[in-house]
Amino acid sequence: MRASRVRRALAVAVAAGAMVLSVTAASGSAARSMPTASRLPAVRADTLAARYAADHDVIVRSERAARRMGDTSRADHLAGLAASGRQFLSFDPRDDGLAVEVLGDLAHADRVVVLVPGSDTTLDTFDEIGTRYASVAGGARTLRAEMHRLAPDTKTAVVAWLGYHAPRTLSRDVVTTARATAGGSQLRLLMGQLKKVNAAAPVTLMCHSYGTVVCGSAVQPPASPAAPLDRLAGIVAVGSPGMGLRSASDIAVRVPVWAGRGADDWIAGVPHTSVHVPGATIGFGTDPVSRGFGARTFDAGSGGHSDYFKPGGLALHNLALISLGHGEAVSHG
Known part of the structure; x- marks a missing residue:
């Protein structure tokens, strides 16, 4: 049994080690x-x-x-x-830096979206990581533009949130929950801040890749009251290696949980399991697009791991509909 658990842990580590192609070098002494x-x-x-x-x-x-x-x-x-x-x-x-950018008028928005990115996101890749729309800032811009196209009279704000130290792809951190646990605490703080700025606007968490693990940590039942989450309108996981949850029912508040994966996203090949070893948890549990997880699945199109916010794509269209609260119009995979 012990040997089997070790083999499973190594399989998770090897597969997840390929998570997102690294396009940035470590930042310098400056x-x-x-x-x-x-x-x-x-x-x-x-x-x-x-x-x-x-x-x-x-x-x-x-x-x-x-x-x-x-x-x-x-x-x-x-x-x-x-x-x-x-x-x-x-x-x-x-x-590597931290940055939280706001697109739109946060205080007067009708709808707010927080985009939570995955591994290899730093100040050097904040605006571009392979393509502009694959970055946290670029994805926030294409999402807000699509929301405006679909609902021009709705006031929207999108937050590009690099509020945690994202792991590097080729690192041990990318297969463990440690960075996500720390990031989840920071994301909950942001939710509290958003409530102080605009208590009326519903907030959607839009989570990509390792960012879905961060979101999963943020919405697990805490020891303290879940007040910062009371304006949460929904959670969206795309390209997820797992959210660190057994199922959607594990979250602290009852809101729609959506999950989608592009047909060409290699993340499908990552073992969706979780192994506890001394001092760490390796892997992130149930696949959010699986029937057993209990999320609402949507059609994310034919794209790959970095294509969810590609302009003109089916994934972006459905993500914008979810962000606007129009889940009934989303096409299902």
């Missing part, structure tokens, strides 16, 4: 010596402008610091983040 913002005001509707301005200032100063230290790659990426009109609710340029 990332470890960056300026940080002075203490920001608490997140409320009336402090958003101040936070956006303060974080823009940090991004600009970080870009200059990176150029002084010769890290031109990081500096170029930071220059993109500093572009006029971009709004960052929080930002930390150190190491």
